[in-house]
Amino acid sequence: MDAPAPILRMSGIGKEFPGVRxxxxxxxxxxxxxxxxxxxxNGAGKSTLIKVLTGVHTADEGAVELAGKPVAFGSPLEARQxxxxxxxxxxxxxxxxxVAENILIGREPRRFGRIDWQRMRARARELLARxxxxxxxxxxxxxxSLAIQQMVAIARALDVEARVLILDEPTSSLDxxxxxxxxxxxxxxxxxxxxxLFVTHFLDQVYEISDRMTILxxxxxVGEYLTRELSQVELVAKMIGQELEALDKLHGEARSFATxxxxxxxxxRPGAIEPFTLTIHEGQVVGLAGLLGSGRTEVARxxxxxxxxxxxxxxxxxxVTLRTPRAAMGHKIAFCSENRKxxxxxxxxxxxxxxxxxxxxxxxxxxPVPREQQDExxxxxxxxLRISPPNPEIPVRNLSGGNQQKVLLARWLILEPRLLILDEPTxxxxxxAKTEIQRxxxxxxxxxxxxxxxxxxxxxxxxxxxKVAVLRDRRMIAELPNDDELTKxxxxxxxxxxxxT
Amino acid sequence: xRRLLWPILVLAALLLVNLIFTxxxxxxxxxxxxxxxSLIDILRFGAPLILVSLGMTLVIATGxxxxxxxxxxxxxxxxxxxxISQDQGLFAAVALALGLCTLLGAWNGFLVAAVGIQxxxxxxxxxxxxxGLAQLITDGQxxxxxxxxxxxxxxxxxxxxxxxxxxxxxxxxxTVFLTxxxxxxxxxxxxxxxxxxxxxxGIRARGIIVMVYAFAALCAGVxxxxxxxxxxxxxxxxxxxxxELDAILAVVIGGTSLAGGRFSLGGTVIGxxxxxxxxxxxxxxxxxxxxTLLFKAxxxxxxxxxxxxxxxxxxxxxxxxxxxxxxxxxxxxxVST
Numbered sequence: 053m054d055a056p057a058p059i060l061r062m063s064g065i066g067k068e069f070p071g072v073r074x075x076x077x078x079x080x081x082x083x084x085x086x087x088x089x090x091x092x093x094n095g096a097g098k099s100t101l102i103k104v105l106t107g108v109h110t111a112d113e114g115a116v117e118l119a120g121k122p123v124a125f126g127s128p129l130e131a132r133q134x135x136x137x138x139x140x141x142x143x144x145x146x147x148x149x150x151v152a153e154n155i156l157i158g159r160e161p162r163r164f165g166r167i168d169w170q171r172m173r174a175r176a177r178e179l180l181a182r183x184x185x186x187x188x189x190x191x192x193x194x195x196x197s198l199a200i201q202q203m204v205a206i207a208r209a210l211d212v213e214a215r216v217l218i219l220d221e222p223t224s225s226l227d228x229x230x231x232x233x234x235x236x237x238x239x240x241x242x243x244x245x246x247x248x249l250f251v252t253h254f255l256d257q258v259y260e261i262s263d264r265m266t267i268l269x270x271x272x273x274v275g276e277y278l279t280r281e282l283s284q285v286e287l288v289a290k291m292i293g294q295e296l297e298a299l300d301k302l303h304g305e306a307r308s309f310a311t312x313x314x315x316x317x318x319x320x321r322p323g324a325i326e327p328f329t330l331t332i333h334e335g336q337v338v339g340l341a342g343l344l345g346s347g348r349t350e351v352a353r354x355x356x357x358x359x360x361x362x363x364x365x366x367x368x369x370x371x372v373t374l375r376t377p378r379a380a381m382g383h384k385i386a387f388c389s390e391n392r393k394x395x396x397x398x399x400x401x402x403x404x405x406x407x408x409x410x411x412x413x414x415x416x417x418x419x420p421v422p423r424e425q426q427d428e429x430x431x432x433x434x435x436x437l438r439i440s441p442p443n444p445e446i447p448v449r450n451l452s453g454g455n456q457q458k459v460l461l462a463r464w465l466i467l468e469p470r471l472l473i474l475d476e477p478t479x480x481x482x483x484x485a486k487t488e489i490q491r492x493x494x495x496x497x498x499x500x501x502x503x504x505x506x507x508x509x510x511x512x513x514x515x516x517x518x519k520v521a522v523l524r525d526r527r528m529i530a531e532l533p534n535d536d537e538l539t540k541x542x543x544x545x546x547x548x549x550x551x552x553t
Numbered sequence: 554x555r556r557l558l559w560p561i562l563v564l565a566a567l568l569l570v571n572l573i574f575t576x577x578x579x580x581x582x583x584x585x586x587x588x589x590x591s592l593i594d595i596l597r598f599g600a601p602l603i604l605v606s607l608g609m610t611l612v613i614a615t616g617x618x619x620x621x622x623x624x625x626x627x628x629x630x631x632x633x634x635x636x637i638s639q640d641q642g643l644f645a646a647v648a649l650a651l652g653l654c655t656l657l658g659a660w661n662g663f664l665v666a667a668v669g670i671q672x673x674x675x676x677x678x679x680x681x682x683x684x685g686l687a688q689l690i691t692d693g694q695x696x697x698x699x700x701x702x703x704x705x706x707x708x709x710x711x712x713x714x715x716x717x718x719x720x721x722x723x724x725x726x727x728t729v730f731l732t733x734x735x736x737x738x739x740x741x742x743x744x745x746x747x748x749x750x751x752x753x754x755g756i757r758a759r760g761i762i763v764m765v766y767a768f769a770a771l772c773a774g775v776x777x778x779x780x781x782x783x784x785x786x787x788x789x790x791x792x793x794x795x796x797e798l799d800a801i802l803a804v805v806i807g808g809t810s811l812a813g814g815r816f817s818l819g820g821t822v823i824g825x826x827x828x829x830x831x832x833x834x835x836x837x838x839x840x841x842x843x844x845t846l847l848f849k850a851x852x853x854x855x856x857x858x859x860x861x862x863x864x865x866x867x868x869x870x871x872x873x874x875x876x877x878x879x880x881x882x883x884x885x886x887x888v889s890t
Binding site for chain 1: 734735736737739740742743746747749750751752753754755756757761814815
């Protein structure tokens, strides 16, 4: 390949965690002025490789060269000072600080040893303007959406004279417009000669933006390819190591449902979601579609008792008031939350403990789940969901994002819920695991379990749901049966028009 | 087990230092049907601290802290001695003292879990008010009692073993049973690890937190009985003074993070023994009285540093675990933790 000399070269990188061989002699090279996609399933080692590169982890073996010189970073700070900037998958910002503080934290402009606030705000505005963003930089970051927070994280990475910019799943919480905006920024940076390492699960985005890709599988290098020379089908096959069978519409025939399970009537919460009316039948998959921040998660939280609701709710025909998640669990409702780290897993505890946690909670502390039963249940779900590594005694924090999601799913599946609420269950996870989860939803629905399925990916919602409720601006604007006429375009049209037809 | 390695090594080192200064340090004798020896003394005098630390471990594991245990020690001793001095009967006195302590602990838990006051503030209230309460009970005086049965708790022997040690073994056994055989331990670790995620998993954190603070106060109450029984008197001012700080220290030395989550009861016991042994050491090697506190501080600082993985890596410039052979970059690889 007749490209310029690589700015960065990693060779023979190996890394082991207790119980996990995360990387096994992996090579990676980045060329200046190119967008390089790092591809692989969950647990393939992408995040670990990036953390080794940026000094978060130290490699057990292998060498890293930056601009021809061997380097080894002991901390993210050293890596950044050398010109390697990173924006991580989970936004790592301080939401209680202002936008400007977040962008320039650790590099505040100073005058006479004191922070020069005026210059700091100006600099922050300038950096955001480079991304066509106009924010109140002195407002706390928490007053902006997750998507904006992501852009702020990128602005922070740009402030340093970056030679290598690493974007780890930057688009998983962005809507189409924002992704476009980000790509614009990426192209501009690429033209400036910066090497960009891009990690994403959206294949379309890879083909839209990247020039070259490196594929990992199970901690091993599959190969480096030019994007234009590798078809999508080939890419997927290389990532999962086998041909992917085409997924049909999983929900099958349009069916009518006889037994309503959950009926919400004028259920709402001031400031969170306008009162809505929704009926979910046994065995029915209801999709929730809407943009980021349109109130999807809020609907889920009300149905699970995580927030207090006004209005009426009945389950199995009985009117109920759900004051706590525990009350909802008593009615066999389960909620797999979107934010795994904050609202889902207990990172200190092992995989086994995380899986049995909800079951144990329903039994109270005086009646422990017998160890044999725990092992049996855990073993069953580790196998069924293919949780990797299949060792239930390691801390859940050592697992990759997709496997953590499966652990969370397992926690709720062992309760055998009647209504399973899945909030973005496939966000940030790879094609293979995604397919598995979708298949699982279809199976559960076939077995009579009602599912409320929330996803930003409309294809997914359409493929699985029997009907789709559309949200916009914290209001439920339409309820559409998923018949042949319902397409992605129709849903987007509905969102755009605000339900007026 | 690997988590306990360093605390055990530190304890062993401290004991060895004593052996050098006091050649007969490890000998244990049977005199008049009682076990005697320096090691027995460490266990016996360390008993109240071990008890308080056990309760503190569970509180800290939920992400909280309990500053009021020292005051509760004083209240427990004061109330028991007052009752005994008024001839109310030993059993009633002990039951009343422990009952009040548990109630006070539940009050702490209520402030933390239901009212939502930060643990350090919520328990600070009782830390200050509790001393006052203890003095109110004793009317500002030191109450002296002379009851052989009461004397047994802190100063007596049963089957040649000091009674206090037996109490510690019993409380430890009960705590291990509650937390590790039943599911209390996992739920405590879950609440301490991530409170919101625990709530969404259906855990009733409130009840668990109230229970844990009540348990810590009960442990402190028993320790208070031991301390006052040992000296046959109740001193509202000085009984259990600063024991909460020693207990927090014991928990941390034992490997339980102040941030909450995972806890280790075995580690806490060893931590408490380290602190007690240190006190003994100070006397046996003859540190001048005016420098004992400073000496203790220095040793504790050293112990904490030795236990820190990050510190050890920095000092020894290598990883805790043997790494496979590395090419060229070996000497440049540095460790971040």
